[in-house]
Amino acid sequence: MNRFTRLFTVVLAAGVAAALVTLAGTPTPSEPKPGSVLTSPNSAIGNHVVRVYYFHTTQRCASCKKIEAWSADAIHAAFERELGAGSLEWQVINIDDPLNRHFVDDYKLYTKSLIVVDRVNGQQTRWKNLEKVWQLLQSEAAFRQYVQTEVSAYLEPRS
Amino acid sequence: MNDLVAASLTAFWLGILAAISPCPLATNIAAISYIGKDLESGSRVVASGALYALGRVAAYVVVAVLVVSSLLSIPAVASFLQGGMNRILGPLLIVIGVFVLGWIRIPRLDWGKRGEALQQRAARGGVAGAGLLGILFALSFCPISAGLFFGSLVPLSVSSGSRIVVPALFGLGTGLPVVVFAILLGLGVRQLGSVFQALTRVERWARVSTGAVFIVIGVYFVATRIIGLDL
Numbered sequence: 001m002n003r004f005t006r007l008f009t010v011v012l013a014a015g016v017a018a019a020l021v022t023l024a025g026t027p028t029p030s031e032p033k034p035g036s037v038l039t040s041p042n043s044a045i046g047n048h049v050v051r052v053y054y055f056h057t058t059q060r061c062a063s064c065k066k067i068e069a070w071s072a073d074a075i076h077a078a079f080e081r082e083l084g085a086g087s088l089e090w091q092v093i094n095i096d097d098p099l100n101r102h103f104v105d106d107y108k109l110y111t112k113s114l115i116v117v118d119r120v121n122g123q124q125t126r127w128k129n130l131e132k133v134w135q136l137l138q139s140e141a142a143f144r145q146y147v148q149t150e151v152s153a154y155l156e157p158r159s
Numbered sequence: 160m161n162d163l164v165a166a167s168l169t170a171f172w173l174g175i176l177a178a179i180s181p182c183p184l185a186t187n188i189a190a191i192s193y194i195g196k197d198l199e200s201g202s203r204v205v206a207s208g209a210l211y212a213l214g215r216v217a218a219y220v221v222v223a224v225l226v227v228s229s230l231l232s233i234p235a236v237a238s239f240l241q242g243g244m245n246r247i248l249g250p251l252l253i254v255i256g257v258f259v260l261g262w263i264r265i266p267r268l269d270w271g272k273r274g275e276a277l278q279q280r281a282a283r284g285g286v287a288g289a290g291l292l293g294i295l296f297a298l299s300f301c302p303i304s305a306g307l308f309f310g311s312l313v314p315l316s317v318s319s320g321s322r323i324v325v326p327a328l329f330g331l332g333t334g335l336p337v338v339v340f341a342i343l344l345g346l347g348v349r350q351l352g353s354v355f356q357a358l359t360r361v362e363r364w365a366r367v368s369t370g371a372v373f374i375v376i377g378v379y380f381v382a383t384r385i386i387g388l389d390l
Contacts, residue, residue, distance in 0.1 A: 059387060062181045063303045110237030111305035134306035135176060 050082075050154045051089040051117045055109055058096040064112040067133050068092060071114050074144040075151060082155060114147070116154050128154075166319035167328050173307045173315075174332020182301035183333075185376045189252065190296060190337045192372040194289055194344070196259075196365040201345040207289035208341020212334030214293020216327045219308070222298070223326035226309070227316050233309050240300040248299045249380030256373030259366060293334065304333070 052075060054068050075083070075090050082088035093100050095109065107115050107127060114130040130150055136143040177183065194207040222240070225231045257263050300308070308329065316325045382388045 059384065060389065061302050063301075104234055104238075108234055110233050110309040111241065111300075111302045113306075129310070131306065131310035134303055134310060135173070137180065137303070138176070 047087075047121065048157065049087055049089060049119045050151065051091060051119060052151060053103070053107075053115045053117065054090075054092045054112070055095050055100075055103055055107070055115065056092070056112045058094060061112075063134075063137055066137060067112065067114060070140055070143050071133070071147055074147040077144070078148045079151065079155070088151070088155065116150055118154050163319055163321060163324070166315050166321060166325050169315060170312055170325040170328040171332045173311055174329040175335055176332075177301075177304040177307050177329075178333045178336050180301070180303045182303050183296070185379060186248075186296040186299065187336055189373055189376050190289075190292055191340050192369045193259075193292055194337065194341050196369040197286075201347075203286055204341050205345035207286050208338045208345070210286055210290035211293040211341070212331055212338050214290040214295075215297040215334040216293075216330035218294045218297035219312075219326045219330035219333070220323055222308075223313060223316055223329075224322050226313055227322050233313070237300065237305050237309050240298055241302065241305050244299045245380065245384045248295070249377045249382075249384060251295070252373045252377030252380060254377075256370045256377060258370075259373060260370030297330065297333065 052071070054071055056064055056068065072090065072092075075088070079088050083090065093103060095101060095103055103109060107113065107129065109115075114133050115127055116130060117127040118125045128150065130147065132146055133143065136146055178187070190211055194204060194211060197203045197207060222236065226233055226236060312326060312329045316322055319325055
């Protein structure tokens with residue numbers, strides 16, 4: 001082993017050690033960026049409101065960003081009127097923020113997720129994890145159709 | 160019976176969807192690099208590819224059985240496999256890369272010729288190493304593999320009543336790109352070997368590039384998954 005490889009090995013070993021030390025400590029989740037939670041200003045408390053959450057972690061990935069962007073586009077394209085009226089809300093939430101950790105238990109989250117929630121008179125009555133978003137990442141049209149259909153079903157008054 | 164066939168095909172397709180997403184690209188490159196370093200023998204390359212896929216199959220079957228049997232809660236196990244495993248992966252890949260390059264050697268024990276052979280096999284990584292790599296990479300869940308596995312595969316496994324076959328086919332699907340590469344490379348090596356006899360030198364460079372790939376990907380994982388850089 002020559003001097004260069006020995007030096008490089010030492011540097012790498014130090015890097016691995018530093019990484020393990022970082023690993024041992026609890027990473028401090030970053031604060032959610034201002035504006036990452038977008039709630040309609042006209043929340044219709046007291047009647048029927050559908051809320052769509054996109055839950056993510058501080059660490060983002062290409063597929064996760066795609067799901068967020070496509071979901072936002074699908075919702076804003078089809079439900080601008082409902083968003084304006086406050087009967088539909090779109091929220092993007094970082095579950096690494098300690099204040100948001102409860103959502104993991106509330107909705108049994110196991111990865112970045114798109115959740116649609118029905119709220120009547122301020123109380124949650126039902127919710128659904130739109131799990132197929134992961135299967136539809138190859139087709140934006142199918143993805144949009146899926147999200148819009150599911151949100152429409154929640155917006156319709158239940159008999 | 161038809162339901163099981165449909166569930167099996169769906170599981171295999173879900174595995175392929177997970178494999179071709181951008182998320183596991185780095186681990187696929189590492190696996191292909193590892194499997195491709197044994198250029199002396201085409202059959203060993205193919206065997207490594209098969210063992211890599213089997214390692215993935217075994218990992219997904221075990222996780223599916225534990226989850227479907229309700230021995231583990233999905234949010235808890237998903238959180239560990241996406242968080243903890245991914246943080247361990249970076250430092251581990253760097254260590255493996257350093258060993259593959261031969262910069263660190265296992266202390267030589269006085270085991271005679273048998274010990275020497277063991278030492279050489281350990282330094283080479285061996286075919287069995289591909290199986291372990293398959294298990295390790297399968298357990299380091301990406302968001303998309305977690306979404307497809309826990310959101311689609313596990314419910315499919317429950318509804319079809321198949322705790323083994325359905326997750327196994329998912330695992331096979333996730334390993335497909337690497338298996339295809341291993342078969343192509345294995346066939347290519349056989350033809351290459353008949354053309355010229357300089358494979359020993361080629362293999363040395365293949366080993367160096369494998370070690371380098373592991374270190375680079377390990378550093379990338381440390382930077383993105385431990386330090387939190389958005390690369």
